[in-house]
Amino acid sequence: MLKPEYPITTERLTLRPFTHDDLDAIHAYSSRPDVARYLYWEPRDRAAAQTYLDKAVNRTTINAEGDIIDLAVTRNDTGQTIGSVLLILTSHTHRQGEIGYILHPGHHGHGYATEAAREMLRLGFDDLHLHRIIGRLDARNTASARVLEKLGMRREAHLVENEHVKGEWCDEAIYAMLRREWQAR
Template sequence: MLKPSYPIETARLSLRPFTMDDLEALYAFHSRPDVARFLYWDARTRDETRAALENKIGWAQLREGGDTLNIAAELRETGVLIGDLTLFWRSAEHRQGEIGFVFHPDHHGRGLATEASREILRLGFEDLGLHRIYGRCEARNTPSARLLERLGMRREAHLVENELFKGEWSDELVYAMLRREWNPPEESPGGR
């Protein structure tokens, strides 16, 4: 079981559970076609974003294998929601997890997604005791692949046309890291 002690503070971010107050900020990036291009859902309407947010609110902890943890990333300086992070507990028996992330494009290129995702890896490895965490992305999603590499994950697979994705055959990249490969930053500047 994993019930994070919120908020989780990093140098520039506060990671916390989602609330209904996040609707407009979440809609601001979930509604963008450029954000949804390589995701399993299309750009969302306000009602679709509200429905997704209602689910996210209920996913603030992991109780058993198969559960999903959703965490909001906001800028500490302004309190503005900029990211949506996920840790899927894929298998309790095999101690496997999967990381996911979606960030507002206005905040790309500043290392914020890397900063937040490191905390998700920490939660998975140190707090939940996972053995392996992997991340998947559509092969054309170069920014996500680079982020997974910056996190220290190794590319384990390039699956060729492994699924029908938004009407076309799509390649998928799989990255992973083992607990023994996890190399946390020496000190989290801002505490936890």
Template structure:
């Protein structure tokens, strides 16, 4: 079974991707506590204690060796060292070589291509280092920013599930995107 143990830090043009650390609590809570961030997520705005519990899981998720585990990656701005994003890559199936990505970014840093830069590295980790065949991403059907990001990543919309989940007391649509390893490699060449 493959093991994903990224060679941290991963440095891109404007970002540093690294494992989460306990001292990330204030920065993580600065965006997890916001209603506009939690709007399309399964959880509501998080208290400091709730962010601390989420962070504790992330601190211990810097590698992946078994299906069902997830890789948690902190995204910080190179220029300031500020934590601005939270990436996840779940190892869904070893047999079918499937994974799922997720991303949450501080709204102060939206619209600059930073999420695209970071999530592109997450796809690279999934395909090149974990050996995945297919990576999916899902979002609330109202979340235009996330669906646009997945399209810019080269993922195709495979499903639009109408009112398939009750989230925070409201029936919501779910969009499902995916990209295959061959498609990802072709797009990069």
């Protein structure tokens, strides 16, 4: 259903499938407590990062509900792998998708997450013909909320203590964009 041509190049970034050479880069950011703070998983040691990478290298196409495209985000100026960005087909029937992103803190605050995530919206709406794409986050994750706002997504919901994560009840915020909103942007 969706088999993008790689790499995907933007003004400052290249999005491409992960390779086994990305282990150091993935471990560098996913081992950090500040990165994992609002995610479901605990900071990853090298073995856990390897397990994740083994799955990520194959996440390059979407053929069925539940499939994920998970791409390495690299900087065009330095060639460094600085994070990952993803698109999930959450419902084939309802043509729904979800985006996500993680960047190394050394590269935060330059608009890179927004630039990379916009390409996931493009893939989802223009190529996969989705009707609606969401972003879900811990409601305290203001940087992530800002990324979704900058993408033009609407804050649709604030769920109160709907999840128990890392020993505490957490609120979840949901942002969304419809296909017609993407086309009119």
